[in-house]
Amino acid sequence: MIVGVPKEIKNNESRVGMAPAGVFELVKNNHTVYVQSGAGEGSGFFNQDYQQAGATILDTIGQVYAMSDMIVKVKEPIAEEYRLIQKGQIVFTYFHFASSEALTKAMIASKSICIAYETVEDEEGTLPLLTPMSEVAGRMAIQQGAKYLEKPVKGRGVLLGGVPGVAPGRVLVLGAGTVGIQAAKMAAGLGAHVTILDVNMKRLRYVNDVMPSHVVTEFSSEFNIRKHIQTHDLIIGGVLLKGAKAPNLITRNMLKEMRPGTVIVDVAVDQGGCVETTRATTHEDPVYIIDDVVHYCVANMPGAVPYTSTVALTNVTLPYVLKLANMGWRSACNLDKSLAKGLNIIEGEVVYEEITEAFNWEPTLV
Numbered sequence: 001m002i003v004g005v006p007k008e009i010k011n012n013e014s015r016v017g018m019a020p021a022g023v024f025e026l027v028k029n030n031h032t033v034y035v036q037s038g039a040g041e042g043s044g045f046f047n048q049d050y051q052q053a054g055a056t057i058l059d060t061i062g063q064v065y066a067m068s069d070m071i072v073k074v075k076e077p078i079a080e081e082y083r084l085i086q087k088g089q090i091v092f093t094y095f096h097f098a099s100s101e102a103l104t105k106a107m108i109a110s111k112s113i114c115i116a117y118e119t120v121e122d123e124e125g126t127l128p129l130l131t132p133m134s135e136v137a138g139r140m141a142i143q144q145g146a147k148y149l150e151k152p153v154k155g156r157g158v159l160l161g162g163v164p165g166v167a168p169g170r171v172l173v174l175g176a177g178t179v180g181i182q183a184a185k186m187a188a189g190l191g192a193h194v195t196i197l198d199v200n201m202k203r204l205r206y207v208n209d210v211m212p213s214h215v216v217t218e219f220s221s222e223f224n225i226r227k228h229i230q231t232h233d234l235i236i237g238g239v240l241l242k243g244a245k246a247p248n249l250i251t252r253n254m255l256k257e258m259r260p261g262t263v264i265v266d267v268a269v270d271q272g273g274c275v276e277t278t279r280a281t282t283h284e285d286p287v288y289i290i291d292d293v294v295h296y297c298v299a300n301m302p303g304a305v306p307y308t309s310t311v312a313l314t315n316v317t318l319p320y321v322l323k324l325a326n327m328g329w330r331s332a333c334n335l336d337k338s339l340a341k342g343l344n345i346i347e348g349e350v351v352y353e354e355i356t357e358a359f360n361w362e363p364t365l366v
């Protein structure tokens with residue numbers, strides 16, 4: 001198969017769909033890989049690295065799309081890319097179709113095969129191609145939170161690890177899923193006192209088993225949240241209700257109960273956030289302050305660490321890319337039920353029910 005890796009042209013996106021290690025594996029399996037010149041630069045991978053792994057570098061994005069059977073990328077195609085996608089071409093990337101009717105219609109019109117990272121689902125119901133980004137965001141939440149606790153950026157002026165003779169900072173983590181556990185682990189590593197809340201007792205039992213004793217688990221209830229926000233310096237929002245908006249666990253009124261300079265990092269901002277006052281921010285302007293509480297609500301946190309994010313993402317996509325290239329999409333999806341869940345649009349037909357539901361389309365229309 002001929003596999004194409006274009007440069008991401010969405011604003012502020014420095015990740016790339018394949019690292020040189022992926023090229024190496026594909027070429028080893030007798031496939032051809034075309035990489036657009038400069039595609040990996042934002043992630044620290046240069047043309048020479050790809051060439052050494054066996055790729056051919058093409059000058060333009062148009063050439064990559066025109067000459068490839070399968071496109072492997074990161075973000076959903078933007079309007080400029082719609083016309084480049086070929087009939088029958090496999091496009092393997094994050095699509096998030098339900099959030100864009102224009103994208104969905106364009107991909108239907110393209111008659112391509114759209115396999116979405118975010119809907120690939122394993123037997124346990126987890127989403128293996130989303131997990132690494134939550135891991136990145138969870139760990140980064142503490143790094144960012146620690147920075148915004150500093151006084152010059154209006155934080156409480158607390159050092160998370162404390163020093164001998166001074167108690168460490170206190171971190172409250174809402175949700176003990178992927179984001180929450182990674183955040184708790186980082187905070188604990190810095191020496192902070194950590195309280196982690198969830199409604200799922202299985203998750204709390206797991207955290208209690210694997211974390212050191214200065215990570216304390218409690219059941220997530222309004223009573224407990226109200227109590228803890230008064231005494232914690234940094235609050236991490238890592239709650240997810242699958243397919244729904246995140247619940248508002250901290251309301252506007254509750255901000256008044258926090259101490260000035262408390263920092264909230266609401267990682268769940270991409271699902272609306274678990275704090276009523278959350279609104280999405282960018283890496284250029286990541287924070288705002290309401291009632292003396294610093295809010296960090298960047299919707300694409302992994303974008304700030306493209307090297308780590310690219311490698312983490314491509315580690316998990318590569319096995320699927322190899323299957324698709326070795327067997328073709330039909331056989332690969334027949335054999336691998338997780339991958340089959342990633343099929344969203346096949347040659348103009350929407351095959352993922354949630355998409356038609358999102359736009360209230362009659363099934364007959366698609």
Ligand SMILES: NC(=O)c1ccc[n+]([C@@H]2O[C@H](COP(=O)([O-])OP(=O)(O)OC[C@H]3O[C@@H](n4cnc5c(N)ncnc54)[C@H](O)[C@@H]3O)[C@@H](O)[C@H]2O)c1
Nearest residue numbers: 133134137175176177178179198200220239240299300301
């Ligand atoms: N901002 C970013 O850049 C970024 C990056 C990656 C992920 N995310 C988002 O972070 C959020 C969390 O992702 P995840 O992978 O950790 O999800 P996850 O499903 O692994 O974990 C979510 C956890 O929230 C818990 N939960 C549900 N209701 C709760 C409540 N009322 N109180 C406390 N806990 C509750 C669940 O039991 C679960 O353990 C998602 O919205 C995800 O999209 C954002």
